[in-house]
Amino acid sequence: MLEHQKLIVSHAPFWHNGSRVTDRSRQIFLAALPAALFGVYQYGLSALGVLALSVSSSVLWELAFTRVAGRPVSVGDGTAAVIGLLLGMMLPAAMPWWGVLTGTFLAVVVARQIYGGIGANPFNPVAVALAILMLSWKGRMDFDAALVNYPFDFPAVYYLTAVKAFGTGAVGNISFGDLLLGRQIGGIGCTFGLGLILGGVYLIARGVIRWEIPLSMLAGVAVTAFVFNQVDPAKFAPPAFHLLTGYTLIGAFFLAPEDSSSPVNFMPMLIYGAVIGSVVVFIRDVGVFADGLPYAVLVGNLVQPLVDKIRPKALGKVV
Amino acid sequence: MKTFFGLGKPGLRYATLPPRLAGPEVVPAGTSVTLLHPGPAGRRTPAALKMGETVKTGQRLSLYGGADYVIAPVTGTVAAVAPFAGDFGREATAITITAASLEAIDDQFADARREPSPETLRPFLAAAPGLPPLERLCDPKRPLKTLVVCGVDQDLLVLTQQHVLRARSHEVANGIRVLKQAAGIDDVVILALKETVQGYGHIGGRLLGVDPVYPSAHPSLVMHQLFGREVPAGQTPEDLGFCFMRAEAVAAVGAAFETGRVPVTKVLTLIARDGSARLVETLIGTRVGDIFERHGIAVVAGDRIVFGGPMRGRAAYSPDQPVQPDTDAVMVLGAASAAEVSEYPCVNCGECVRICPARMQVNLLVRYLEAGKYEDAAESYDLDACVECGLCAYVCVSKIPILQYIALAKHELARVRPTEDANA
Numbered sequence: 001m002l003e004h005q006k007l008i009v010s011h012a013p014f015w016h017n018g019s020r021v022t023d024r025s026r027q028i029f030l031a032a033l034p035a036a037l038f039g040v041y042q043y044g045l046s047a048l049g050v051l052a053l054s055v056s057s058s059v060l061w062e063l064a065f066t067r068v069a070g071r072p073v074s075v076g077d078g079t080a081a082v083i084g085l086l087l088g089m090m091l092p093a094a095m096p097w098w099g100v101l102t103g104t105f106l107a108v109v110v111a112r113q114i115y116g117g118i119g120a121n122p123f124n125p126v127a128v129a130l131a132i133l134m135l136s137w138k139g140r141m142d143f144d145a146a147l148v149n150y151p152f153d154f155p156a157v158y159y160l161t162a163v164k165a166f167g168t169g170a171v172g173n174i175s176f177g178d179l180l181l182g183r184q185i186g187g188i189g190c191t192f193g194l195g196l197i198l199g200g201v202y203l204i205a206r207g208v209i210r211w212e213i214p215l216s217m218l219a220g221v222a223v224t225a226f227v228f229n230q231v232d233p234a235k236f237a238p239p240a241f242h243l244l245t246g247y248t249l250i251g252a253f254f255l256a257p258e259d260s261s262s263p264v265n266f267m268p269m270l271i272y273g274a275v276i277g278s279v280v281v282f283i284r285d286v287g288v289f290a291d292g293l294p295y296a297v298l299v300g301n302l303v304q305p306l307v308d309k310i311r312p313k314a315l316g317k318v319v
Numbered sequence: 320m321k322t323f324f325g326l327g328k329p330g331l332r333y334a335t336l337p338p339r340l341a342g343p344e345v346v347p348a349g350t351s352v353t354l355l356h357p358g359p360a361g362r363r364t365p366a367a368l369k370m371g372e373t374v375k376t377g378q379r380l381s382l383y384g385g386a387d388y389v390i391a392p393v394t395g396t397v398a399a400v401a402p403f404a405g406d407f408g409r410e411a412t413a414i415t416i417t418a419a420s421l422e423a424i425d426d427q428f429a430d431a432r433r434e435p436s437p438e439t440l441r442p443f444l445a446a447a448p449g450l451p452p453l454e455r456l457c458d459p460k461r462p463l464k465t466l467v468v469c470g471v472d473q474d475l476l477v478l479t480q481q482h483v484l485r486a487r488s489h490e491v492a493n494g495i496r497v498l499k500q501a502a503g504i505d506d507v508v509i510l511a512l513k514e515t516v517q518g519y520g521h522i523g524g525r526l527l528g529v530d531p532v533y534p535s536a537h538p539s540l541v542m543h544q545l546f547g548r549e550v551p552a553g554q555t556p557e558d559l560g561f562c563f564m565r566a567e568a569v570a571a572v573g574a575a576f577e578t579g580r581v582p583v584t585k586v587l588t589l590i591a592r593d594g595s596a597r598l599v600e601t602l603i604g605t606r607v608g609d610i611f612e613r614h615g616i617a618v619v620a621g622d623r624i625v626f627g628g629p630m631r632g633r634a635a636y637s638p639d640q641p642v643q644p645d646t647d648a649v650m651v652l653g654a655a656s657a658a659e660v661s662e663y664p665c666v667n668c669g670e671c672v673r674i675c676p677a678r679m680q681v682n683l684l685v686r687y688l689e690a691g692k693y694e695d696a697a698e699s700y701d702l703d704a705c706v707e708c709g710l711c712a713y714v715c716v717s718k719i720p721i722l723q724y725i726a727l728a729k730h731e732l733a734r735v736r737p738t739e740d741a742n743a
Binding site for chain 2: 005006007008009010011012013014015016017019020021024072077116117118119120207210259260262263264265311312313314315316317
């Protein structure tokens with residue numbers, strides 16, 4: 001009786017904690033939703049259109065590429081959908097369909113699949129796509145120009161551009177509570193600061209992202225902005241302004257901690273976050289772009305392999 | 320399993336022996352027992368044991384004339400001597416003994432045991448329950464400083480060593496006395512879980528409490544956390560003068576000198592499908608299938624039978640495989656509850672890096688191992704530092720069989736390095 005039963009032989013450990021890539025994607029998606037839905041509320045159906053097209057086209061690009069390349073179909077893990085959602089959240093609501101399709105193609109195929117797919121991309125796919133879009137279609141990615149036809153009950157001025165052009169006097173009367181509650185223009189899912197923070201805290205609590213990266217990045221933004229602000233308060237905005245405008249929060253909680261392109265050791269995570277944070281403010285304060293977050297993330301990705309070499313000595317390593 | 324809040328480490332804890340656990344239930348031996356004798360390992364010497372030969376209980380059976388031997392747990396006749404292939408090419412010879420109805424005790428040890436000494440220990444007790452490392456312990460060329468008696472099991476859910484330390488503390492104390500005298504060791508340390516450590520003051524040794532979080536009881540981590548010494552990668556605690564020994568092995572030595580008989584029964588933890596554990600005691604060589612049957616655990620197709628615990632055990636391919644002197648637990652695992660493996664690549668989430676007790680760069684290591692670059696893995700990414708606790712694979716989001724890769728890499732390097740050295 002027992003002799004004829006076929007047993008399974010496998011290697012230890014025989015237990016697993018049950019974590020899965022799909023779960024992580026689902027949680028990131030969930031955490032990003034409040035801010036995304038607020039964007040839909042703020043900008044209406046055109047924002048929903050951009051988000052829907054962005055998510056669906058990301059998934060389809062991934063499906064198409066894996067088919068063509070003969071790789072195992074991986075759209076089920078939800079990572080392509082997450083890339084689509086995040087990219088959509090960072091675009092203006094008025095982005096035309098071809099811009100969205102180009103963006104998702106750049107993110108999914110160019111920035112991720114040609115490097116080998118999940119886990120192999122050296123740069124954050126969303127940051128790559130966004131950087132290329134910003135360079136290619138300046139007008140389309142300029143929030144003042146793109147959102148000119150939307151009626152708002154608050155000043156429809158992209159604050160980062162305003163500060164860059166006219167100094168802190170131009171934004172002297174905005175309240176930080178308004179910024180937290182999304183009373184500003186910007187990317188579809190980037191204006192609702194509170195929603196992004198809640199999403200980020202949720203992801204940290206669930207262990208999906210490492211707290212070191214968002215925290216050190218925000219600290220990097222704050223410290224660098226503080227220094228600039230101290231040097232010339234009339235020209236450079238204070239830290240809280242930089243923390244709550246533009247792409248800072250979505251970058252800190254959703255872009256910088258992306259697994260594949262970020263470090264995993266403690267000190268390197270802090271350095272990586274701080275580098276991104278300070279580069280963001282440098283670009284905003286002295287660079288040519290109103291918001292340089294995608295470039296800052298790419299710079300962070302670039303130094304990641306190097307800083308991740310700072311690691312503890314393994315147990316029993318004498319030399 | 321993973322909790323809602325995933326920020327903290329999983330904090331897998333060793334099982335704690337309940338205050339009043341029923342003593343081990345004795346599983347009677349079947350009609351035959353099977354012993355696994357190491358070797359022949361390439362040697363062509365014919366086994367020095369013939370079919371039909373009679374053996375006595377406690378008799379030393381040495382097949383190839385070397386230092387290796389097994390101990391006959393029953394009186395009977397040799398029914399078969401056959402090769403047995405273990406994991407990673409480990410060779411053994413399976414000796415099957417059919418039990419006779421009348422037991423006869425081998426009295427060589429009883430005659431020799433007058434005085435504890437290497438000569439009375441090494442030839443009789445090295446294959447005793449718990450596998451006392453007597454060869455090393457009695458090596459006069461490399462004296463040891465400290466004997467560490469492990470009253471904590473090496474895997475989750477397992478209660479065997481905790482039970483032996485508590486229920487057979489008299490034998491453990493006696494064993495410590497014998498070993499001190501025979502091996503000339505003064506310093507004896509008894510390891511117990513932190514919360515239970517006060518109860519063992521009477522045994523006769525320094526007490527040290529082990530943190531209940533897995534894998535703190537691993538010798539390398541005990542060395543690090545409790546003795547403040549790091550075992551250099553690729554070396555063992557023995558190289559630093561510390562000899563780790565199961566409480567059961569010490570108890571076996573103690574009992575042997577007390578009774579004059581070589582102990583032949585093994586205490587083990589039987590872990591059922593639902594993770595519930597109970598203690599059983601059986602003759603070494605009993606097929607594990609008999610233990611399951613006795614406890615009403617039906618083994619069906621697709622199950623895993625694991626020798627050892629869930630993190631570090633070894634799956635067996637047949638319920639006919641016997642209990643060995645170092646089998647501290649046997650476990651049945653249904654197909655649904657066993658960890659699956661996927662072909663997903665590493666997503667670089669870093670969970671493994673943060674949980675690794677050896678502080679290894681597992682995320683990078685695994686890339687080298689997947690590519691078969693074992694030399695580079697050892698040189699640049701600390702392959703030798705791995706203590707094989709399995710936590711990296713336990714938390715791996717991509718379900719990469721990391722421990723399997725590591726074990727394979729170590730095996731391959733161990734196979735290749737001596738050849739390279741010889742040709743150098």
